[in-house]
Amino acid sequence: MVTFIFLAIVMIIGAIGVITFRQPVHAALSLVGTIIILAVIYVTLQAHFLAAVQVIVYAGAIMVLFLFVIMLLNVEGEGHGERFGWLRLAAYGTATVAIVALVVAAFMNPRPLPEAEVVDAALSGGGAAQIGEVLFERFVLAFQLVAVLLLTSIVGAVSLVQRKVEQADIAASHSQETGRD
Amino acid sequence: MVATEYFIALSAIIFVIGAVGVLTRRSAIMIFLSVELMLNAANLALVAFALQWAEAGMITALSGQTAVLIIMAIAAAEVAIGLAILVAIFRYRHSSEVDNLSEVRL
Numbered sequence: 629m630v631t632f633i634f635l636a637i638v639m640i641i642g643a644i645g646v647i648t649f650r651q652p653v654h655a656a657l658s659l660v661g662t663i664i665i666l667a668v669i670y671v672t673l674q675a676h677f678l679a680a681v682q683v684i685v686y687a688g689a690i691m692v693l694f695l696f697v698i699m700l701l702n703v704e705g706e707g708h709g710e711r712f713g714w715l716r717l718a719a720y721g722t723a724t725v726a727i728v729a730l731v732v733a734a735f736m737n738p739r740p741l742p743e744a745e746v747v748d749a750a751l752s753g754g755g756a757a758q759i760g761e762v763l764f765e766r767f768v769l770a771f772q773l774v775a776v777l778l779l780t781s782i783v784g785a786v787s788l789v790q791r792k793v794e795q796a797d798i799a800a801s802h803s804q805e806t807g808r809d
Numbered sequence: 810m811v812a813t814e815y816f817i818a819l820s821a822i823i824f825v826i827g828a829v830g831v832l833t834r835r836s837a838i839m840i841f842l843s844v845e846l847m848l849n850a851a852n853l854a855l856v857a858f859a860l861q862w863a864e865a866g867m868i869t870a871l872s873g874q875t876a877v878l879i880i881m882a883i884a885a886a887e888v889a890i891g892l893a894i895l896v897a898i899f900r901y902r903h904s905s906e907v908d909n910l911s912e913v914r915l
Contacts, residue, residue, distance in 0.1 A: 647830030730821035
């Protein structure tokens with residue numbers, strides 16, 4: 629319980645840092661910290677494989693992509709001047725109400741956890757072998773669809789960022805090549 | 810062991826913080842970071858549910874963790890596409906503030 633409270637406090641501070649830091653690089657690094665804390669929480673929840681994947685994929689790959697784009701674009705902090713000051717107030721008010729309501733709702737219907745032996749037998753520490761078994765037994769369709777989605781997003785990302793080459797240049801280079809041949 | 814309710818409450822708090830970030834920040838990059846926060850909050854809830862459902866057997870209990878794995882792959886795809894759109898927009902407008910893009914029409 630002490631571990632959980634400590635992790636939860638650090639995680640909430642990190643999350644607030646993500647949305648309050650003005651510099652995008654600071655916010656991204658704060659998100660890296662939040663994600664690593666979440667990986668530790670996964671370990672306490674017996675999801676060891678997911679904890680590893682969280683650090684490798686999220687903190688390693690996704691956040692590096694974020695930092696790469698932030699530094700590539702050289703994004704400055706946001707300018708000042710409120711255009712929607714009332715929206716900010718409304719967001720904070722709604723957030724307070726939502727947090728209180730959701731936390732109360734979470735504790736409204738408490739259920740005892742299953743026995744520790746049952747949990748250990750069912751989850752087996754959340755290892756890669758068990759996850760793979762479930763993935764290929766119950767989630768085969770989702771697995772295939774994610775494969776298609778990843779391929780589509782790679783093609784989409786490449787086609788979005790590539791520069792248009794003028795048709796005349798292509799024709800010219802073609803004629804050069806054929807001329808050389 | 811810590812009861813599931815605490816993890817659900819933490820997940821709700823992180824999710825709402827992410828939603829506030831989406832509503833209040835104006836830079837598209839910051840909005841993406843907040844969306845990542847919301848995705849991670851949902852993942853935390855799913856992993857906590859996996860623990861609660863241990864009595865239903867291995868396949869059912871681990872479904873939550875497997876769903877998190879799939880969500881991570883989807884998040885990676887979303888980030889790749891989102892950042893590509895951001896780079897494409899930045900090239901034309903030299904700004905990533907979404908307020909400046911309100912006139913964008915397809």
